[in-house]
Structure formats: structure tokens, C-alpha cells
Amino acid sequence: MEDKVQKWLSDIGIFRQKVPDDNTNFHFIINYPEENVMDVIQPKGASDLIVIGCATNVSPEHSDEMKLLSDSKKEDFIWDLRYMLNSKDVDFQLSHPNNILESFLITSEIYGDGLSKDRLISVIKTIFRAKIQCVWKIQQKFGMGDEGDGAVSDSMYV
Template sequence: MINEKTIEKWLLDEDMLREMKFDENADFHFIIEFPKDNIIDIVKPKQKDCIVFACATQVSQEHINLMVSADLKTKKDFILELNFGLNNFLVDYELQIHDEMLQQFIITDQIFEDGLTKDNFIKTIKRVFKSKLHCIWLIEKKFNNPSFSPIK
């Protein structure tokens, strides 16, 4: 049995909990911030023995502007490279693409009840975030943003 109070305690212990959200399709739904200014949803769907981690990201106008000016081959190579990269993170994802340009991406992962430990829980949050970061960095790298540096 996945215990909501245990999950809430872990999130509070790590100072990640931003809010609890009502969701009629879930036993509980937490909005967390990890790291600062990055939002991830953590949901325990009703009638399921798992927790789902989800991070939806709208591609910024700055990044869309970089993609618009690229040639078709560069755009297609980017989507292929993005798919390969995300597969390496062992997460589930959905890419919303329009005119060969990434518009939005949703990264999800889940932990089933029998694998739920605090260690696995925190590692899953980090994996989802790093998958998102991979997408953003790859846009910057592939479309040659002159001000891009992954080290800040």
C-alpha cells in the first residue's frame, strides 16, 4: 500500500513540496519544485499500485525562434537525437511536434509499490528532471545558440 503521508514526509524532508492538488482521478497529487523553479507532478492514480512522476514543458519562444531558422535536415536530426537521448534515460515521454519543430514535451516515469523506497523515489525525481534538462540543452546545442553554456 502506497502511503500518502510517507510520500508527503519525504517531500517535506527534502524541501520539495510546493502544494497538494485535488484530483478526482487520484488518491493524491503533489506539485513539487525540484530544483528551484522546475515543477514536477507526483500522482498516485486511483486503483493503481504505482506513483507517476510527470514534467510537462512548453518550448520557449526563444528556442522556437532558433528552430525556425534551421534547415529541415537539422530539425529532423534533432528530433531523432532527442528520441535516442530520452530513451537512454529510461523514462517515458511524449513529444509534440509541429512543422518538424518541437513545441512541447512531457516526461513521465513511475514507481510501483513493490519498488518504492525513499532512495528510488528521489532518484526518479532527479531522472525526470535530468531528462527535461537534456531536451533543453540539446535544443541549445543543436540550433547553435551562441550564448549557450551548460555550465552556469
């Protein structure tokens, strides 16, 4: 499975490196799109499974803006993110002490009997779309941070 997955990722030009990881059978770093880092792993003891994931930290500028909200508005924002992500075909974890979003992790699993090049790429795209929706939601609510003049990009490939 490792060689096949690495070949597919290389064939489409998104494979970046294999990294040592004692908790996995293999761990690849990919860029999809170009500047967005994702991980493709096979956990130890799970030879029939790969997990694709993308972790994102919230900028200090956005965190500072979140802190200015009332407690109920902070909670509403976290619930909005949960509902949005739950409507996607992904798993997610939000790190939000005191309802201040610090980071989020979006993942999905593919089991061996469902693994194909098409399915792998489709899952990678789904994870990225879920991530970019979170980024857009944060930018819509709290501004662009240090990225520019406040105009939200229409491109998914930011």
C-alpha cells in the first residue's frame, strides 16, 4: 500500500517527503495545493487504513479578535464551525479553550478495500475544501489578518 500511495502522490506532483514517525507504518508530507501542507499516514497496527489530515493554527490577529467577542458570540462562532464541518464528509477536532479557536484538525480515513487513486485524490480535495471553508469563515468574521486589505479571495487556492 505504501509504494502505491507514494507513486500516486508523486504522479500528480503533490508528494513532498517521507518523514520518520515511530507511530506509523509510513508518513508522507504532501502539498495540496502548492502551499498547503497535509499528512498522509498509515498508523502502526492498521495495515488496512490510511489517514489524511490537515492541521491549521489560527493567527494571533484572529485569536485577538475572537477574545473581544461576548461569551455567547464566541460560543455561537464555535457552534457555527462545528455545524459547517459536520456537513462535510470529514472528521474534525477543534482546539478552543474558553471558546477561542486556536487550531483545527481535519481528517478522513480510507480503508484498503476502498483505496484507489481517484478516492485518495478526492479525499485530499475534500479535506482542503473543508479547511478553506474554515479559513473563509474566520476571515469573514474577523477580517483578513495580516494578509491584505480586507478583501476575501474568491480562490480556493490561497
